[in-house]
Amino acid sequence: MDSERAFFTGFCDTTLRDGEQAPGVAFTADEKVAIAAALDAAGVQRIEAGVPAMGPAECDALRRIADAGPRAELVAWCRATRADVDAAAGVGLAAAHITIPVSDLHLGAKLGRDRAWARRRIRDCVLAGLDHGLRVSVGFEDASRADDAFVIDLAGELRELGVVLLRWADTVGIMEPFGISTRLAALVRAVPGPWEIHAHDDFGLATANTLAAVRAGFTWVSTTVAGLGERAGNAPLEEVAMGLRHLLHADPGLDTTAFKALARLVARAARRPVPHGKAVVGGSVFAHESGIHVDGVLKSPATYEPFDPAEVGGRRRLVLGKHSGRASLRHALAQCGLQAADEQLGPLLDDVRTRVSELKRPLRAREVREMFLQGASA
Numbered sequence: 001m002d003s004e005r006a007f008f009t010g011f012c013d014t015t016l017r018d019g020e021q022a023p024g025v026a027f028t029a030d031e032k033v034a035i036a037a038a039l040d041a042a043g044v045q046r047i048e049a050g051v052p053a054m055g056p057a058e059c060d061a062l063r064r065i066a067d068a069g070p071r072a073e074l075v076a077w078c079r080a081t082r083a084d085v086d087a088a089a090g091v092g093l094a095a096a097h098i099t100i101p102v103s104d105l106h107l108g109a110k111l112g113r114d115r116a117w118a119r120r121r122i123r124d125c126v127l128a129g130l131d132h133g134l135r136v137s138v139g140f141e142d143a144s145r146a147d148d149a150f151v152i153d154l155a156g157e158l159r160e161l162g163v164v165l166l167r168w169a170d171t172v173g174i175m176e177p178f179g180i181s182t183r184l185a186a187l188v189r190a191v192p193g194p195w196e197i198h199a200h201d202d203f204g205l206a207t208a209n210t211l212a213a214v215r216a217g218f219t220w221v222s223t224t225v226a227g228l229g230e231r232a233g234n235a236p237l238e239e240v241a242m243g244l245r246h247l248l249h250a251d252p253g254l255d256t257t258a259f260k261a262l263a264r265l266v267a268r269a270a271r272r273p274v275p276h277g278k279a280v281v282g283g284s285v286f287a288h289e290s291g292i293h294v295d296g297v298l299k300s301p302a303t304y305e306p307f308d309p310a311e312v313g314g315r316r317r318l319v320l321g322k323h324s325g326r327a328s329l330r331h332a333l334a335q336c337g338l339q340a341a342d343e344q345l346g347p348l349l350d351d352v353r354t355r356v357s358e359l360k361r362p363l364r365a366r367e368v369r370e371m372f373l374q375g376a377s378a
């Protein structure tokens, strides 16, 4: 795994651009500023902050984000048009990302154009960006359905022009980790230099594909907080970071303890609650209920936790529910300063199960305490 550790460079988070493109999501300027500040504080290296071509309100928000003086490089997102690139230059950010469709499907069906047009158009836009003094990166939209030979050709040409980073987008999330790894390793061999993976989650494989891309030699990852994004969303920042650290043994370079708070902040602004079972940042992913698991966790947390919840700003919770056992009950009572005799535990456990089935939620410590005291006095 030493090669991954040496290769991995950083995160380009696009919560404020692709994340906001999730249907029905619209951040206010204050929310954008707060999210950018939180991403910056967490150590995200590049923040795709917005789309200047959307108009004055977006540009004002981008200027406010820049005025805060983040450590992260702020990136303005552009379609491949001169107007978009000029708008990006007008905002005053140091970097612009220009996207160009590269699949025949997108070029033909969406734009009525062909590969030669795409080549001319992106070249013109990149040169315009460079003339403005911008650091320019280029995104290949729908690269996963494009002809690899065309992408390799175009990528080589753009690198020579002075493009600092190339993004390979699995726009509709149709890749799987084995296939993407083979394709991207060949791409990196053909066109060395910084590549970024942008994966969508239509088949639930965005994180897996992103990690596979890093293993193949990609050095940048494009993510969004909690995976917010078009359709099924993007590769989640927190999943990719924890996967890098614990599965690929590469340093994500982020303050991962910020993840829970970051997910809450974005969920509030997006009006999209984080699902309970969402990996890394879900409300229940560090809660243990079943008897065997609680017994194990009380003896050694590593038995049922792949990493310490504190690493992502989370907290371990042992809850009492239908599947609780004696060890959980004894532990819960001890937390309330109560000690139960062995013969009391069986009937109390029956009562807990009945109650939980009625309430459809775990019991609170206060409720268990009351049940125990009632049972003891009966």
Ligand SMILES: [Zn+2]
Binding pocket: 018, 171, 198, 200, 230, 234
């Ligand atoms: Zn996308």
